[in-house]
Amino acid sequence: MTKKIHILATGGTIAGQANTHGGYTAGKLNVETLLDALPWRPHDVQVSYEQVANVGSQSIHNEIWYQLANRVNTLSLEKLADGIVITHGTDTMEETAYFLNLVTPGKIPVVLTGAMRPANAFSPDGPENLLAAINVACSGQAKNLGVLVVMNSIIHSARYIQKMGVSQDNAFQSIPLGPVGIQSGTNTHFFVNQLAAIHTNNSEFTKAIENGSLTFSNEFKLPNVNVLYVHAGMDESYLRQWLQLSHEGIVVAGVGAGNLSQTLERLLANQVFQGVAVVRSTRIAAGNIARNMEIDDDRHGFLVAGNLTPAKARILLQLALAVKMPMPQMQTVYDTH
Ligand code: GLU
Numbered sequence: 001m002t003k004k005i006h007i008l009a010t011g012g013t014i015a016g017q018a019n020t021h022g023g024y025t026a027g028k029l030n031v032e033t034l035l036d037a038l039p040w041r042p043h044d045v046q047v048s049y050e051q052v053a054n055v056g057s058q059s060i061h062n063e064i065w066y067q068l069a070n071r072v073n074t075l076s077l078e079k080l081a082d083g084i085v086i087t088h089g090t091d092t093m094e095e096t097a098y099f100l101n102l103v104t105p106g107k108i109p110v111v112l113t114g115a116m117r118p119a120n121a122f123s124p125d126g127p128e129n130l131l132a133a134i135n136v137a138c139s140g141q142a143k144n145l146g147v148l149v150v151m152n153s154i155i156h157s158a159r160y161i162q163k164m165g166v167s168q169d170n171a172f173q174s175i176p177l178g179p180v181g182i183q184s185g186t187n188t189h190f191f192v193n194q195l196a197a198i199h200t201n202n203s204e205f206t207k208a209i210e211n212g213s214l215t216f217s218n219e220f221k222l223p224n225v226n227v228l229y230v231h232a233g234m235d236e237s238y239l240r241q242w243l244q245l246s247h248e249g250i251v252v253a254g255v256g257a258g259n260l261s262q263t264l265e266r267l268l269a270n271q272v273f274q275g276v277a278v279v280r281s282t283r284i285a286a287g288n289i290a291r292n293m294e295i296d297d298d299r300h301g302f303l304v305a306g307n308l309t310p311a312k313a314r315i316l317l318q319l320a321l322a323v324k325m326p327m328p329q330m331q332t333v334y335d336t337h
Helices: 031-036 062-077 093-103 126-137 140-145 204-210 236-244 262-273 310-322 327-336
Strands: 003-011 045-055 083-087 110-113 148-151 154-157 161-163 172-174 181-184 187-190 225-229 249-254 277-282
Touching (some): 003 062, 031 045, 031 126, 045 062, 062 083, 062 093, 093 110, 093 148, 093 161, 093 310, 126 148, 126 181, 140 187, 154 172, 225 310, 236 262, 249 262, 262 277, 277 310, 277 327, 310 327
Parallel strands (some): 003 045, 003 083, 083 110, 110 148, 225 249, 249 277
Antiparallel strands (some): 148 154, 154 181, 161 172
């Protein structure tokens, strides 16, 4: 039976054009041009598409996320497609993927892809990645694993993927699990059939969308959550000024096991006292933050991010604040999503 795959294009290097000085501009070509560059189309696949945005993913913003979430929800729930492919810049691909992993129903596969080299490079990787993503989106099994990312023939879960290299083809890794599958020619192989982390239809936020308590309408604004990157020798007066800015939540990318200087620990405990949600994460890529190790999280009222990266921990906190989740439940959500 012919599968219907819908592409939502947002730009990125896959739609980028190299210049003559060795640089390039992301988000130049439209989705039709990307499809025209495919060496062949998978048999029995009918592809439709729309251009949601055309930007480098460093410029992806909340409104693009709302638009993507709303389109994925409509296409999935109204059964308008058998699978969805999202083309995206690689810099923030893992953030968009994780956001969608938390707010879409997972009834059909949703697969992000991009490229490390622009479309007019000597040997672009975009066409192969797009073809691989279309193939994965055709696979019924893909919908059990939440939102997926396909790069360089490797299939990653949105929950675990991280961009670990700036320019090499194998820039993406899934930490700590490893990838969930591989795309080999037209064959899709999955190594696992479920994830430990909650996603899509079981996510607290997809349920909130279903029951109407979370809606990405034009008036909606995700709460203001900011990330503080920790390093040795932080200046106390800088920290005090930073904390005076408006924050509904703070994710702190601590050192080691999410550690903070005594000064920062005290300042952040004071933020919790003032009603700001504070989450400890780590600046280390392969980190897992447990509660109450060197820092007394129970006493200060801190949340801990487990093995979520600071950027993903920020998204989870924004959504938890958006649905006005009570503090004790927030830690449970970090432990499970
Ligand atoms: N900054 C670009 C982007 O994220 C380059 C990364 C890429 O797409 O490979 O869109």
